[in-house]
Amino acid sequence: MALLDWNTSLSVDVSAMDEEHKKLIGLVNDLNEAMKQGKTKDEMDRVFNELARYTQSHFASEERYLEKIGYPGAAQQKKEHAELMTQVAAFKAEYDAGKAMISVKLMGFLRDWVRNHIQKTDKQYGVWAQQNAKV
Numbered sequence: 001m002a003l004l005d006w007n008t009s010l011s012v013d014v015s016a017m018d019e020e021h022k023k024l025i026g027l028v029n030d031l032n033e034a035m036k037q038g039k040t041k042d043e044m045d046r047v048f049n050e051l052a053r054y055t056q057s058h059f060a061s062e063e064r065y066l067e068k069i070g071y072p073g074a075a076q077q078k079k080e081h082a083e084l085m086t087q088v089a090a091f092k093a094e095y096d097a098g099k100a101m102i103s104v105k106l107m108g109f110l111r112d113w114v115r116n117h118i119q120k121t122d123k124q125y126g127v128w129a130q131q132n133a134k135v
């Protein structure tokens with residue numbers, strides 16, 4: 001069973017961003033599967049690196065989109081992305097140094113983080129984009 005399934009409750013009504021969110025959720029699920037199946041450190045490293053890299057590229061792409069449509073909350077969104085990346089980078093540094101492990105607790109944190117970020121923050125730009133028809 002997947003840790004988190006994309007469904008319409010996670011749609012921001014912007015298809016390009018929905019597609020990126022699906023990919024992000026897929027990578028969170030891949031990492032969870034790798035952990036559950038007790039994959040090798042190399043494999044865990046590969047999946048975790050991909051997740052960290054994709055998170056950064058999704059944030060950059062989302063920020064470009066928000067700037068393009070002139071979303072008034074773009075600066076706030078950028079700030080929130082930077083805070084989340086700091087958290088991920090801090091954990092990743094501990095993980096890379098062998099001081100932290102991918103755990104059920106971390107996966108729960110990642111799942112809640114992705115879900116809350118999409119539902120509480122990202123959905124607001126979707127609503128704004130619909131109302132302002134600048135998509």
Ligand SMILES: [Fe+2]
Pocket residue numbers: 021058062118122
């Ligand atoms: Fe997003």
